[in-house]
Amino acid sequence: MADLTTDFLGIKSPNPFWLASAPPTDKAYNVERAFEAGWGGVVWKTLGSEGPPVVNVNGPRYGAIFGPDRRLMGLNNIELITDRSLEINLQEMTEVKKRWPDRAIIASIMVPCEEQAWKDILPRVEETGVDGIELNFGCPHGMSERGMGAAVGQVPEYIQMVTEWCKKYYSKPVIVKLTPNITDVRYPARAAKAGGADAVSLINTINSIVEVDLDNFAPVPTIDGKGSHGGYCGPAVKPIAMNMVAEIARDPETAGLPISGIGGISTWKDAAEFISLGCGNVQVCTAAMTYGFKIVQEMISGLSEWMDQKGYDSIDDFVGRAAPNVTDWKYLNLNYVTKAKIDQDLCIKCGRCHIACEDTSHQAITDLVDGARKFEVIDEECVGCNLCVNVCPVDSCITMEQISGVDPRTQKEIDPNYANWTTHPNNPSAVTEPAE
Ligand SMILES: Cc1cc2nc3c(=O)[nH]c(=O)nc-3n(C[C@H](O)[C@H](O)[C@H](O)COP(=O)(O)O)c2cc1C
Ligand code: SF4
Ligand code: SF4
Numbered sequence: 001m002a003d004l005t006t007d008f009l010g011i012k013s014p015n016p017f018w019l020a021s022a023p024p025t026d027k028a029y030n031v032e033r034a035f036e037a038g039w040g041g042v043v044w045k046t047l048g049s050e051g052p053p054v055v056n057v058n059g060p061r062y063g064a065i066f067g068p069d070r071r072l073m074g075l076n077n078i079e080l081i082t083d084r085s086l087e088i089n090l091q092e093m094t095e096v097k098k099r100w101p102d103r104a105i106i107a108s109i110m111v112p113c114e115e116q117a118w119k120d121i122l123p124r125v126e127e128t129g130v131d132g133i134e135l136n137f138g139c140p141h142g143m144s145e146r147g148m149g150a151a152v153g154q155v156p157e158y159i160q161m162v163t164e165w166c167k168k169y170y171s172k173p174v175i176v177k178l179t180p181n182i183t184d185v186r187y188p189a190r191a192a193k194a195g196g197a198d199a200v201s202l203i204n205t206i207n208s209i210v211e212v213d214l215d216n217f218a219p220v221p222t223i224d225g226k227g228s229h230g231g232y233c234g235p236a237v238k239p240i241a242m243n244m245v246a247e248i249a250r251d252p253e254t255a256g257l258p259i260s261g262i263g264g265i266s267t268w269k270d271a272a273e274f275i276s277l278g279c280g281n282v283q284v285c286t287a288a289m290t291y292g293f294k295i296v297q298e299m300i301s302g303l304s305e306w307m308d309q310k311g312y313d314s315i316d317d318f319v320g321r322a323a324p325n326v327t328d329w330k331y332l333n334l335n336y337v338t339k340a341k342i343d344q345d346l347c348i349k350c351g352r353c354h355i356a357c358e359d360t361s362h363q364a365i366t367d368l369v370d371g372a373r374k375f376e377v378i379d380e381e382c383v384g385c386n387l388c389v390n391v392c393p394v395d396s397c398i399t400m401e402q403i404s405g406v407d408p409r410t411q412k413e414i415d416p417n418y419a420n421w422t423t424h425p426n427n428p429s430a431v432t433e434p435a436e
Pocket of ligand 2: 339340356357361362363364365377378381382383384385386387388389
């Protein structure tokens with residue numbers, strides 16, 4: 001059976017599934033039940049400075065986007081960092097770490113952007129014996145208005161400065177959690193590396209308004225007639241998170257910087273995709289909030305089964321395997337030609353592929369053949385865009401097949417050799433040898 005243990009920055013855990021800093025990791029009661037359910041580690045709900053804790057709203061703090069079956073696709077929240085006292089959190093972290101030495105516990109921290117504030121809290125966190133810290137430079141609401149969270153994460157110079165303070169006053173691994181509310185995530189990642197970060201984690205939540213209540217014309221969640229932007233997470237953000245992970249993984253300036261992947265991970269497959277893009281482990285929040293702690297058991301068994309099928313003995317066997325295959329558009333092979341193919345035995349004749357291709361693509365799917373309702377691809381028109389595959393309700397009914405020889409659409413012989421935009425005759429800056 002595959003070995004799921006991970007060693008992330010020297011922090012060992014029985015599997016790569018950690019709970020992200022959020023309500024599931026808010027207190028010992030939750031964290032211990034999460035460990036009993038099988039989670040490999042937790043990032044404790046973000047701690048703030050000594051003193052009166054932050055105050056959350058006393059009304060609704062979530063909004064959501066649903067799929068047609070009311071499956072939760074995206075979650076929006078206006079919650080702040082922990083509203084429990086620093087003292088209680090530190091005490092509970094110390095006790096839980098003692099009771100669960102084989103699980104990873106990371107302290108998430110957000111204090112003002114002043115050296116003294118970090119100098120005060122870090123020795124106290126060190127005393128708890130937890131395995132490392134994660135700097136919350138991502139929270140997009142409430143805390144950012146006070147100059148913390150995303151307000152720091154959006155300024156690379158601040159990221160570097162605070163990371164340097166943490167490396168100065170704390171001896172264990174420092175993970176910098178990045179905000180996605182930025183144009184190019186490579187800059188904050190580079191700043192974290194320059195500051196001495198041992199790893200980056202991403203993504204935190206995305207600024208969002210998920211719904212406007214049309215009875216009172218206010219964003220949801222609505223607090224006494226007003227709403228505020230919140231942080232978006234859950235399955236809907238996974239594509240954005242994976243792109244940001246890939247950007248960092250393939251940036252020569254941050255190559256080799258360990259990454260903890262976060263954002264919409266709900267299944268073992270989501271986790272395997274993040275890991276293949278270069279993440280040493282993954283963190284989960286919304287899936288645990290939606291389905292409970294036991295969801296990790298399906299993640300563990302699914303990942304383990306898939307690794308056995310593929311012959312991977314350990315997580316390291318496939319970490320980063322997809323990263324070299326993420327490239328810029330200009331390097332894609334323009335001599336790779338495909339056509340859609342419809343399996344007539346699977347087709348239920350719903351007509352969605354015809355409408356999509358007819359109205360918005362290349363008029364390459366019939367609706368009638370010899371007067372009978374039939375959906376067939378017209379190879380002379382098909383550009384191989386695969387829109388039809390994505391709108392067809394039947395899995396594997398339409399497939400894309402590579403062709404060779406003469407392309408019936410262009411009537412030209414397909415060159416079997418790789419060639420990209422860098423050498424294409426239509427490119428005014430074309431070179432003679434294709435760059436890869
Ligand atoms: C209600 C809620 C509270 C959160 N609080 C924190 C927090 O205190 N610190 C932090 O770093 N991230 C916080 N997050 C962000 C999550 O840790 C995570 O980065 C984000 O939800 C994306 O992961 P997911 O799609 O699995 O939920 C919070 C998320 C939610 C939903
Ligand atoms: S691949 Fe694109 S062009 Fe070809 S049949 Fe499908 S939708 Fe039409
Ligand atoms: S969308 Fe799929 S099932 Fe529907 S007609 Fe087209 S091929 Fe058949």
